[in-house]
Amino acid sequence: MTARTPDSARDIPEATVARLPVYLRALIGLAEDGTTTCSSEELAASAGVNSAKLRKDLSYLGSYGTRGVGYDVEYLRYQIAREIGVTQDWPVVIVGIGNLGHALANYSGFRSRGFRVVALLDADPARHAEVVAGLDVRSFEDLESIVAEHAVAIGVIATPAVAAQSVADRMVACGITSILNFAPTVLSVPDGVDVRKVDLSIELQILAYHEQRKAIVPGSESVS
Amino acid sequence: MTARTPDSARDIPEATVARLPVYLRALIGLAEDGTTTCSSEELAASAGVNSAKLRKDLSYLGSYGTRGVGYDVEYLRYQIAREIGVTQDWPVVIVGIGNLGHALANYSGFRSRGFRVVALLDADPARHAEVVAGLDVRSFEDLESIVAEHAVAIGVIATPAVAAQSVADRMVACGITSILNFAPTVLSVPDGVDVRKVDLSIELQILAYHEQRKAIVPGSESVS
DNA sequence: TATTGTGAACCTGTTCACAGCA
DNA sequence: TGCTGTGAACAGGTTCACAATA
Numbered sequence: 001m002t003a004r005t006p007d008s009a010r011d012i013p014e015a016t017v018a019r020l021p022v023y024l025r026a027l028i029g030l031a032e033d034g035t036t037t038c039s040s041e042e043l044a045a046s047a048g049v050n051s052a053k054l055r056k057d058l059s060y061l062g063s064y065g066t067r068g069v070g071y072d073v074e075y076l077r078y079q080i081a082r083e084i085g086v087t088q089d090w091p092v093v094i095v096g097i098g099n100l101g102h103a104l105a106n107y108s109g110f111r112s113r114g115f116r117v118v119a120l121l122d123a124d125p126a127r128h129a130e131v132v133a134g135l136d137v138r139s140f141e142d143l144e145s146i147v148a149e150h151a152v153a154i155g156v157i158a159t160p161a162v163a164a165q166s167v168a169d170r171m172v173a174c175g176i177t178s179i180l181n182f183a184p185t186v187l188s189v190p191d192g193v194d195v196r197k198v199d200l201s202i203e204l205q206i207l208a209y210h211e212q213r214k215a216i217v218p219g220s221e222s223v224s
Numbered sequence: 225m226t227a228r229t230p231d232s233a234r235d236i237p238e239a240t241v242a243r244l245p246v247y248l249r250a251l252i253g254l255a256e257d258g259t260t261t262c263s264s265e266e267l268a269a270s271a272g273v274n275s276a277k278l279r280k281d282l283s284y285l286g287s288y289g290t291r292g293v294g295y296d297v298e299y300l301r302y303q304i305a306r307e308i309g310v311t312q313d314w315p316v317v318i319v320g321i322g323n324l325g326h327a328l329a330n331y332s333g334f335r336s337r338g339f340r341v342v343a344l345l346d347a348d349p350a351r352h353a354e355v356v357a358g359l360d361v362r363s364f365e366d367l368e369s370i371v372a373e374h375a376v377a378i379g380v381i382a383t384p385a386v387a388a389q390s391v392a393d394r395m396v397a398c399g400i401t402s403i404l405n406f407a408p409t410v411l412s413v414p415d416g417v418d419v420r421k422v423d424l425s426i427e428l429q430i431l432a433y434h435e436q437r438k439a440i441v442p443g444s445e446s447v448s
Numbered sequence: 449t450a451t452t453g454t455g456a457a458c459c460t461g462t463t464c465a466c467a468g469c470a
Numbered sequence: 471t472g473c474t475g476t477g478a479a480c481a482g483g484t485t486c487a488c489a490a491t492a
Contacts, residue, residue: 021430048412083433084436086429099327102327115428115432204378209308211378
């Protein structure tokens with residue numbers, strides 16, 4: 001027998017991992033429409049990718065389809081949810097309850113997709129009176145006790161850029177190993193901690209780049 | 225002379241385009257700190273990439289550095305801003321003024337990075353009384369006239385998923401060619417229209433996937 | 449027969465290592 | 471001498487096209 005990693009540690013390409021949640025969403029949509037079976041072509045269309053890519057992606061998880069028939073929607077949905085790890089809930093803390101923090105706290109998509117916001121923290125005492133989305137806004141000083149109490153592994157940073165690094169440091173120090181960063185700044189964290197960033201203005205700038213090119217008709221240099 | 229596309233149409237790899245705004249932000253930070261010159265190593269550190277990648281990326285724009293010395297911060301900053309197209313302001317409309325729409329309307333990062341929110345639209349008449357970030361929330365029916373009046377090319381969708389496709393259709397019909405979509409759904413648009421999506425729960429799911437793996441110590445299958 | 453699962457070809461992006469130059 | 475700019479090697483991701491098979 002050759003040396004092999006256990007089934008659960010098959011390594012799935014990062015690009016595929018990033019699409020699994022899209023497939024999961026598409027499958028949930030199909031299930032809600034009453035579809036019980038779908039071909040790779042149909043699922044790919046719902047997810048906005050081509051069918052070859054979808055099949056290749058699913059092949060990294062295993063052989064969950066039936067040749068000549070397609071995929072069972074509920075079965076595949078469960079398999080992908082299990083692979084991602086959202087068959088049970090992940091407790092999450094949100095730090096920084098400004099406009100964006102409010103929006104995140106109220107976002108129903110977290111709850112419905114395997115995440116549970118267990119606490120909202122803000123460094124500004126003026127905000128501690130507030131109740132947002134049914135949760136008290138608490139002091140940032142409570143971070144350690146909340147993380148320990150709820151075994152929080154994932155933290156969301158929605159503070160201004162200047163505060164983000166120190167918030168990340170505190171999160172890492174008390175055991176958080178995955179961070180979703182909305183502050184427009186680069187975070188440095190030790191190995192073993194994952195950071196994903198969402199930068200709203202970067203997305204707009206990427207659109208602006210392409211928009212600018214559209215205006216330029218090849219051969220004509222000046223437009224009024 | 226060989227056939228060549230004009231300077232302004234040099235094609236820059238998509239991966240590079242996505243990083244230019246990060247470099248721009250890093251340069252703005254360096255300029256604020258009073259730094260006038262920086263090496264690829266320093267700038268790369270500020271931007272959170274390695275220096276080889278940074279130099280390769282910048283080489284697609286042209287030769288803006290000085291061998292043996294480095295880059296002039298202000299000069300490079302201007303060149304990147306020009307390349308992205310954010311030396312002048314882009315008018316933007318936001319549709320869907322719920323929690324997220326509020327946060328986006330109030331986000332100062334747009335204004336400071338070359339974007340100007342010219343209108344907030346919502347289909348719900350109950351919201352039309354509101355003033356958010358100094359702007360009246362207006363009827364979605366005003367979309368066409370606003371887009372025409374301000375020559376809007378970029379639209380932001382922050383509606384619930386069910387409404388997103390019809391909003392996108394209306395946007396495309398009245399001439400918008402770039403869309404930033406926050407609704408958790410796949411949009412279909414004609415060729416020539418760019419869509420970028422930001423899906424908050426997908427980002428968390430990607431973190432959950434990696435988090436789940438961390439818990440599994442190779443060789444031990446059960447953890448308490 | 450219809451559709452999956454997958455090697456192989458292809459393409460894009462990253463890293464290396466050093467030539468070129470101030 | 472020190473740092474940029476860049477070919478060349480490498481790695482990762484996508485698409486093709488078809489063998490396997492329910």
